[in-house]
Amino acid sequence: MILEWWNDLVDWFSSDQGWTFITSALVPFLAIVVGGIIVGMIARSSLRRLIGQQDRQAKAAAVAALIASGRRAAAWSTLSAGEKEHVDHQSSEAEVRVRLLPLKGADIAADWAAHKLAAMKKNSVNYSFQAEQDLAELQDGLIEWQSRPGRAKKLFAQDLASWKYETSEAEDELVVKQQEWASRQAAESATAPAASTSGTAGSGTTSATAEATPTVVISPDRS
Template sequence: MDWWNDIVDWLASDQGWRILSGAIIPFVAIVLAGIIGAAVGRAGVHRLVDQRDFETRVAAVASLVTAGQNAVRWHSQGPDAREHAQQVATEAHVAVRLLPVPGADLAADWAAHQLEAMRVNSVNFSLAADDTLAEYQNRLVDWLRHPRKAKRLFSSDLDRWDYDNIPIDELQKPAPTT
């Protein structure tokens, strides 16, 4: 206990107060300012990176929507416009696949399937095409906002479409026995 009293007496002395106010307090203040500055800087950079990621996802989804709008008008376009629309769709597909978002591959595959279906159905332009395009846009926007939830929906749609494409002969084959 004597050492504590010695420290308190020394801090109360003129020499102790000069060292405390001239060296220790400024050092602690500088260290704390550095820690706080680093935390603020890190939070700012993190926010900018998140904003940039969101803008990248929005751009990729917007390009898929543009590809969908071109797919709905597929049969009314000329060969050059079709080629350009196909290039836009391919670039959008690659851009979505490269996104670091859960379900990006599923979303790209789902969109490719939907685009192909819209191209096939564009020959008989109708209100159904507008409804299909609206659903396509809404699902992509939902994926943009809630990637994990939409990932399950895309996966179930892709599984259903794979099952629909299985030839009837394969469905009727008996299971192999071992």
């Protein structure tokens, strides 16, 4: 049954009517389908390239803004109040733009850059060379992250963990110093009333002694 059906189909395609159907309907339909698939693949590839180019441009702009903020932060001690406010606004905006990037490790890169900027502001007051070194590390780190986000993400995470450990140690040391200061203040406060009471008692004894001592008046000789 199936063989007979297949033979009838082959005979129909071999006939004039079947050949006309193939040339006038089937071939144009297949050409349209294949053409649509090819056009869709080309459009998808072009869209991917366009999105990738926009992502690269957005990332480059955000990184450039952070580096520009770093250059100003390296000379933080020489800036006026208005310039400092502008730099803070610029760096905050650049940090948000980095966080919004659809890239691996964007949040970690923003945290790392914010820590570097804060360190540069602090070091620019007394030791400008350290601020310049921090600026170079900021530039190299962000450019590395732009080129290879995965590798730079690991380095940023290691730096952030190290800084967090150092900060916790410094905070613990500060707590210990505050406790020692509070203990000294409590000891001094307890000692002060005792000393005051002792001084008052001594003054009372001296006054009583002075009152108990008789006064001797020597009259002149009238002979």
